[in-house]
Amino acid sequence: xxxxxxxxxxxxxxxxxxxxxxxxxxxxxxxxxxxxxxxxxxxxxxxxxxxxxxxxxxxxxxxxxxxxxxxxxxxxxxx
Amino acid sequence: xxxxxxxxxxxxxxxxxxxxxxxxxxxxxxxxxxxxxxxxxxxxxxxxxxxxxxxxxxxxxxxxxxxxxxxxxxxxxxxxxxxxxxxxxxxxxxxxxxxxxxxxxxxxxxxxxxxxxxxxxxxxxxxxxxx
Numbered sequence: 001x002x003x004x005x006x007x008x009x010x011x012x013x014x015x016x017x018x019x020x021x022x023x024x025x026x027x028x029x030x031x032x033x034x035x036x037x038x039x040x041x042x043x044x045x046x047x048x049x050x051x052x053x054x055x056x057x058x059x060x061x062x063x064x065x066x067x068x069x070x071x072x073x074x075x076x077x078x079x
Numbered sequence: 080x081x082x083x084x085x086x087x088x089x090x091x092x093x094x095x096x097x098x099x100x101x102x103x104x105x106x107x108x109x110x111x112x113x114x115x116x117x118x119x120x121x122x123x124x125x126x127x128x129x130x131x132x133x134x135x136x137x138x139x140x141x142x143x144x145x146x147x148x149x150x151x152x153x154x155x156x157x158x159x160x161x162x163x164x165x166x167x168x169x170x171x172x173x174x175x176x177x178x179x180x181x182x183x184x185x186x187x188x189x190x191x192x193x194x195x196x197x198x199x200x201x202x203x204x205x206x207x208x209x210x
Binding site: 005007009010011012013014036040042043044046065067068069070071072073 | 113114115116117118120121136137138170172173184185186187188189190191192193194195196197198199200201202203205
């Protein structure tokens with residue numbers, strides 16, 4: 001079991017969760033009712049995929065971020 | 080006589096304080112309140128009306144920025160003097176020059192809040208330096 005603090009980037013609200021091995025990013029977002037959000041450890045790390053297990057990639061007590069989906073550019077227009 | 084009793088004198092204050100703490104044990108833990116503030120604020124951005132100024136911060140450096148929130152998720156993100164690394168990124172075409180070294184960052188998928196947009200641009204800057 002690990003404890004995580006999920007910071008909702010837009011508001012700064014902190015939601016504390018406990019996760020077990022195999023818990024995915026999608027499980028956490030569903031549990032917190034954060035639709036259209038993505039989880040990441042911060043700007044220097046990629047987003048967790050929805051089906052990705054988070055347990056092994058975070059430390060007990062770590063703070064992670066939930067932010068709304070945003071992407072620079074659009075492949076057809078400017079990539 | 081090889082030993083002479085010189086009497087006693089008080090120990091230095093630092094040692095007395097240390098001994099007193101050992102005897103008393105640790106005091107009760109003081110709970111520290113967590114600051115629940117938006118990411119933009121945590122990263123030091125300043126808000127003036129509907130505009131925000133600050134820096135997109137990554138482990139590779141910080142880049143000055145400005146954000147204008149017109150309404151809802153109609154938010155424009157600007158970046159000042161993007162580095163060569165950013166200009167070599169595959170999404171460089173999404174940076175529209177506005178003059179005076181300011182660039183409007185075109186968002187293919189618009190964030191619903193300022194903080195999420197800052198995170199997206201910081202992630203892109205990080206990618207530009209690491210790819």
